Amino acid sequence: MKAAVLKKLGEAPVYEEFPDPVIANDQQEIITIKSASVKNLDKARAAGTHYSGYKQLPAVAGIDGVGLLADGTPVYAQGVSGTLAEKAVINKGQYIKLPEGIDADTAAALPNAVIGSAMALQFRAKIKQGSTVLVNGATGVTGIIAVQLAKYYGAGTVIATGRNARQLEKAKELGADHIISLLQEDAEVITQIKSIHQQTHIDYVIDYLWGRPAAMLLEALQGAGVNYVSDKVTIVTVGAMAGDLLPLSSGTLRSSDIEILGSGFGSLSSRQFQQFNTSLLPEAFQLVAEKKLHLEVDVVPLEDIQNAWNKPVSPGKRLVVKVS
Structure with a gap:
């Protein structure tokens, strides 16, 4: 598959072939990624300055994204594997179904x-x-x-x-x-x-x-x-x-x-994060779908990830990578 591959901490990920992700147990599944945002956390992990940084390189960058389940259901999920790629592993059931009327790019930018x-x-x-x-x-x-x-x-x-x-x-x-x-x-x-x-x-x-x-x-x-x-x-x-x-x-x-x-x-407590996933974020997705909540994005194709990674993003916009 094509992916944004991090080869060295402190450098921008590069667009190249990478092995397809493999599920480790029956509690995981594969998602086909449509869009994924690039946030300060993604950049800090890639720079090696965040405590949750990469333990082994090369690795696929990205912590979350929007994509399709095997049955075609559009969802937002955090990745077990990197999400700036055509495919990623997620935990079964740990996703949010997206409402009709929301585009993948905006949905990817919203959760953070x-x-x-x-x-x-x-x-x-x-x-x-x-x-x-x-x-x-x-x-x-x-x-x-x-x-x-x-x-x-x-x-x-x-x-x-x-x-x-x-x-x-x-x-x-x-x-x-x-x-x-x-x-x-x-x-x-x-x-x-x-x-x-x-x-x-x-x-x-x-x-x-x-x-x-x-x-x-x-x-x-x-x-x-x-x-x-x-x-x-x-x-x-x-x-x-x-x-x-x-x-x-x-x-x-x-x-x-x-x-x-x-x-x-x-x-914030684990109970509050559960409420975020079951109530606050789904509600926000619905507000965007109904055009009652507005968010601007700068969208780049996956193949441009290396050039886009360190470029300044327009004020008030989130960088989103369109994968497919």
Whole structure:
């Protein structure tokens, strides 16, 4: 079969022939791959910088994908073997059937973005109807999905921040009530957040940036003096695109009812991941099929994988490899 074959850690996989995958027991089956996305996790594993990296090379890259079962049923599944290939091994029954009306490329790109948005909103923030949600870093793939899902889950007001003007306007088209450019001076960003916070209390922050943008948020949300009584603000950090550290004053936490949580593999339970697979992700697939949830992709054919692997992807889009 043709596949994206990783020969050396730190190098892009190459398009070439590779032996067909073989099932190891009767609890596995073969899937014919249609499309598979390339995510930061895929690249980190290929670079040898992730703990779940490859133990033996050469190997087929890719951790999940969309394809057809033997009976032609279209599904999304995580691979036992690499998924950037014409065929892959998956565990029997551990897949999600795709609804009619969804294309394979978009379906392949969606799961990672839903993990980073729906899990944070539902399980960590525990979003409530009518609440106000600020998505910090709403111009990336996952941030754009978070804006849309926050509205779908019942947020009354959604605020989107980011550096890309086009993507901020896109966020507004898709449901954001306020947009704030992080290209402005820090003082102006803080002033705008404070102004909105005074008008409609910000209940939840879903943060993909951390670093300086998160520090500005904390400054904007902190208390205003000895007679100030605040309502709770829950900040959920999902990523650290702007830096892994930020200064945190004890006074900031003592002056406000601010709760800081993380959302990632280590902070979510097996029960919550089961709910993701049985409820949240199937629901998101259905929303895409009904054109109620929007995601943009950059699609390349499998034979172009080596050139596409390290090329910058368009802002707000996920790289998807079309296999067949």
